[in-house]
Amino acid sequence: MDASQLADLHEPRPFPAVTVVMPTHRRLPGRREDQVRLKVLLDEARHRLRELELERRAADELMRNLEKAAEQVDFDRTAEAVVLLAAHGGETHAFVLPHVNVKERVVVDDTFATRDLVAMLDKTRRYWVLSLAKRTRLFDGDSRRVEEVDNALFPVIYTDAVPDPDDRGRPAPREFTIGDERRLQFLRQVETNLTETLKRDPRPVVVIGVQRHITNFLEEVHNTLADAVVGTVEGSFDSATPAEVATAVEPALEEAHHRAQLKALEEIDGARSARRFAPGLEECWELAPDGRVGHLLVEEGYFAPARTLDGRLRPVDDMEGKYVTDAVDDLVEAVLRGDGEITFVPDDSLAEHGRVAAVLRY
Incomplete structure (x- = not known):
């Protein structure tokens, strides 16, 4: 989906x-x-x-x-x-x-x-996994499966040898091995190919591989690509299967999701200072149809049966109005119809705001 x-x-x-x-x-x-x-x-x-x-x-x-x-x-x-x-x-x-x-x-x-x-x-949004090695691979992942990419951009193959003078394809003597400059060119090629991939399909990236490869790569990448990297996993994944890659990156993706939740909660302080904050289900409900909710935060376990009358919420035991199984579900849909963003946060993290809060556009 x-x-x-x-x-x-x-x-x-x-x-x-x-x-x-x-x-x-x-x-x-x-x-x-x-x-x-x-x-x-x-x-x-x-x-x-x-x-x-x-x-x-x-x-x-x-x-x-x-x-x-x-x-x-x-x-x-x-x-x-x-x-x-x-x-x-x-x-x-x-x-x-x-x-x-x-x-x-x-x-x-x-x-x-x-x-x-x-x-x-x-x-569980879609993500990329970049596996750094002499044969650097890219994996296309989502909540259901992980698959290796095989196209004009990936895999990227690194070689540290040049042909010998008689051109018979044998490796050159060790003293003719291309060193740091060749590795730098290789990392820049990986960066270029990954940047092109992200232009076509922007997603968060998890970088995996031995620590020195990860460190060297992150030192060379430019800001735009660095911002896309949400986590790293240290280890040797040269011959890892897609299923093994999926298992390895799951903790990094969970941590990235947790950081996103914390960042969303931190938005509340700035929104309150700027008077662009709305707490509680009833207030958010009234503002959402007008497209004023830019970012809605909802506790994961919060459900609220209610009744609606004239665009307002009423207690569920009120005999007037239409019965709504879960007013939170309807609120989420209203915010999405207005091109707003939704973040579900841990239970009790919005306790002082009525378990629902909104960062308003105006």
Whole structure:
């Protein structure tokens, strides 16, 4: 899933659109329990649709779509969560989400509940891994897989020998080995090729390799490329498989995500001084439709059922207004529609601000 697909999923659907969210397990015996639990949630969705008193044909169509989405889940390859989406017209989606904490729920509304997809995309964006060695490789990674790049730019091969005078292709004597200047040229070629790659597809970069290679490379790169590097991993990865590379860089990516969360929280002080700060769900809710929210911070575990009336939030036990399963989910979607940024932060980090806060554009 990418940002454009996520934006499409935010769009309203003909009522009802159904979302099923369930935490899952990577290993047995939890996986077997997940399959049983999913059947229970599908039964709950069926019951919720019947309560709406839809035409039997419409309700049956939605359940068929939801069951088709469930059939797409491979329980031998699950992660931390599964999200199923179904709507009229045969629309079905199934997502396996790594590295996110979700609350089990069934949502029936005129939009899909997408906050967990937003959180996953925020945490597991696509990245590059540069493996420095005599054969310097580039890996294309995301939350599902890592693959080695093989194109006109990578891999980049380093050689420290020149042909001997009789031109028979044998290595030259050691005294004719090209030294520091040749290595410098090689590092600059790697930098040039990686810079070109980032122009086409900008992503964070993790650099891996033995420490002296990493140090030499980072000393030579220019500021733009240096800013893209979010972490390094020391070790010998000359013959590492893509799966081994993925495992090696995961802690560096987690640390980079944690730094991004801290940076987002630090924005709050500056926003308060500049009077461009809004605390709490209700205030953020009123400002988001006008496009004023530039950056929304939300605690990962914060869910808020509510009712809405005349563009304002009301307590969930109020009999007036439309019931909203999770006002936070609707707020996130409103901010994204206004081209705002979303960062999910650890629970309790926004306790003094009502668990939701916004940095305003004006």
